Amino acid sequence: MGLDHFKSTNAEVQKKPVSFEGVSDHELIEATKNGDEPAFAEIVRRYKNQLTNYLYRMLGDYEESVDLTQESFVRVFFAIDRYHSKYAFSTYIYRIATNLAISEMRRRKRRRLLSLTGLYQFDAESDAEYQPPDDRPHAEQSLVSDELRRTIGKAISALPERYRAPIILREIEERSYEEIAEILGLGLGTTKSRISRGRGILRKRLESYLENSSDELQ
Amino acid sequence: MNCNKVQNRLKLGEQPSGEFLLHARSCEPCGRVLVEEESLSRLLGNAGRVGAPADLEARVMTEISAGQLAVPSTLFGLRPAVLLPSAAVLVIGAVLFALYGPYFFGKNSRQIAGGNVAIQTQEDSAPNEVSPVPDTKGPDDPGSDVAGIPVEPTVNDSPSVVSKQGITEKKKTAPPDEIASGSRDLATRSTEPVRPPWAGQAKDPKNAKGGPEKRSFSPREVFLEFGVDAEFVAGGWRVTAVKPRSIGASAGIQIGDVLRSLDGKELSQAPLEGEAVGGKRLIVLRGGKEVLLPLRP
Numbered sequence: 076m077g078l079d080h081f082k083s084t085n086a087e088v089q090k091k092p093v094s095f096e097g098v099s100d101h102e103l104i105e106a107t108k109n110g111d112e113p114a115f116a117e118i119v120r121r122y123k124n125q126l127t128n129y130l131y132r133m134l135g136d137y138e139e140s141v142d143l144t145q146e147s148f149v150r151v152f153f154a155i156d157r158y159h160s161k162y163a164f165s166t167y168i169y170r171i172a173t174n175l176a177i178s179e180m181r182r183r184k185r186r187r188l189l190s191l192t193g194l195y196q197f198d199a200e201s202d203a204e205y206q207p208p209d210d211r212p213h214a215e216q217s218l219v220s221d222e223l224r225r226t227i228g229k230a231i232s233a234l235p236e237r238y239r240a241p242i243i244l245r246e247i248e249e250r251s252y253e254e255i256a257e258i259l260g261l262g263l264g265t266t267k268s269r270i271s272r273g274r275g276i277l278r279k280r281l282e283s284y285l286e287n288s289s290d291e292l293q
Numbered sequence: 294m295n296c297n298k299v300q301n302r303l304k305l306g307e308q309p310s311g312e313f314l315l316h317a318r319s320c321e322p323c324g325r326v327l328v329e330e331e332s333l334s335r336l337l338g339n340a341g342r343v344g345a346p347a348d349l350e351a352r353v354m355t356e357i358s359a360g361q362l363a364v365p366s367t368l369f370g371l372r373p374a375v376l377l378p379s380a381a382v383l384v385i386g387a388v389l390f391a392l393y394g395p396y397f398f399g400k401n402s403r404q405i406a407g408g409n410v411a412i413q414t415q416e417d418s419a420p421n422e423v424s425p426v427p428d429t430k431g432p433d434d435p436g437s438d439v440a441g442i443p444v445e446p447t448v449n450d451s452p453s454v455v456s457k458q459g460i461t462e463k464k465k466t467a468p469p470d471e472i473a474s475g476s477r478d479l480a481t482r483s484t485e486p487v488r489p490p491w492a493g494q495a496k497d498p499k500n501a502k503g504g505p506e507k508r509s510f511s512p513r514e515v516f517l518e519f520g521v522d523a524e525f526v527a528g529g530w531r532v533t534a535v536k537p538r539s540i541g542a543s544a545g546i547q548i549g550d551v552l553r554s555l556d557g558k559e560l561s562q563a564p565l566e567g568e569a570v571g572g573k574r575l576i577v578l579r580g581g582k583e584v585l586l587p588l589r590p
Contacts, residue, residue, distance in 0.1 A: 116353075127343060127349075141349065228341075271301070
């Protein structure tokens with residue numbers, strides 16, 4: 076009886092969620108290297124929304140972005156010994172996600188090419204944009220119509236590959252130029268240039284919305 | 294403050310501060326750019342964010358526990374879609390190499406894959422297998438095969454030749470029916486590289502000294518090579534036909550000419566050596582006079 080009670084108490088202690096508040100990413104990584112899986116679960120919890128959003132903007136497909144987010148974390152886990160703490164963990168995981176997204180985009184291009192030659196039947200439905208419900212409470216967002224949000228999303232997704240990632244990382248993920256350069260493996264000047272050009276393209280595509288927005292501002 | 298510098302910075306979506314902001318407020322074109330860029334940034338901020346599904350953590354941890362990657366298994370970073378055709382190409386390449394590779398890459402040897410026939414050259418043989426005495430057959434004689442089964446000499450047996458080292462070698466080839474059937478292993482020696490079956494016979498077979506092989510031809514055969522037909526008469530060969538646009542026709546041989554000599558050698562019914570085929574100076578009797586006709590092959 077006494078032993079059973081001890082066992083149940085011990086199990087409760089083990090199940091009790093460990094608080095990782097105030098623990099840095101590097102410390103979590105070190106803990107993961109030592110076999111602490113809850114530490115890695117905390118990393119997943121910290122970055123899952125950012126990565127999903129980033130990949131969704133890159134690919135325009137929610138299901139695909141969730142799959143690739145999952146894959147990014149799995150890859151990080153299995154290659155955790157190769158991670159060097161001199162880089163920010165966010166840079167590292169964004170880089171992995173970017174590479175996966177680029178691979179996916181190339182795969183889609185090939186598929187589209189095959190569908191043109193009739194060797195592969197491209198599923199038109201899979202290309203349709205999926206807008207998942209955004210439950211985050213945000214006063215400003217509620218004012219913006221779904222149509223505008225969709226238009227902005229499409230304008231970003233339609234950007235050429237080379238401009239899309241820098242624009243998303245800068246405008247949506249709000250990363251610094253240096254970090255974007257690190258993630259994409261580009262020089263600082265090139266990164267800034269791509270952001271500027273990408274914004275130029277978006278400015279043209281969203282011109283009608285900009286006029287309204289400018290009027291509101293003035 | 295340079296307007297270009299300010300506008301370039303504004304077009305990056307940066308919030309101006311300090312002197313940049315002062316300039317943007319005082320300069321009308323820069324002020325317009327500032328308003329446009331601010332509105333663009335604000336618009337892009339309205340793109341909204343999507344969140345991950347609530348069970349993503351659990352999914353990741355489950356997958357990690359299972360130790361499986363979500364992506365298709367890869368080898369050296371290559372997916373099966375790439376690997377399979379590559380493997381197929383490699384296998385086909387290996388088979389082709391096994392069949393025909395020795396013809397291209399092997400200098401003097403050939404192994405017929407899958408069969409029981411092995412053709413070995415003198416160079417591949419051990420030195421003691423070379424008989425120092427010509428035309429003698431001993432235990433190491435090539436007349437015996439590897440397995441000790443005696444091989445009957447055939448019409449394909451070529452005469453002994455003297456190599457550069459002064460060692461007499463006996464060239465021997467297996468009977469074609471035995472090669473085709475592959476009934477047993479044969480050790481066959483040859484000083485010449487094996488020619489592939491599609492290459493046909495060698496045009497210019499070489500002897501041990503490297504010169505053209507000496508063969509005998511009847512004079513008529515030689516004349517036919519020049520495009521001329523002739524019959525033997527007293528004093529030479531009288532031309533009975535000349536093929537148009539042949540070597541003989543180009544040289545000016547006419548019907549009725551009597552061919553007397555080729556390269557100084559009188560033409561009789563005796564066979565001519567192989568070199569005669571490449572003869573250059575032909576003397577014919579025409580109208581009672583000897584005329585020299587140069588042959589240009």
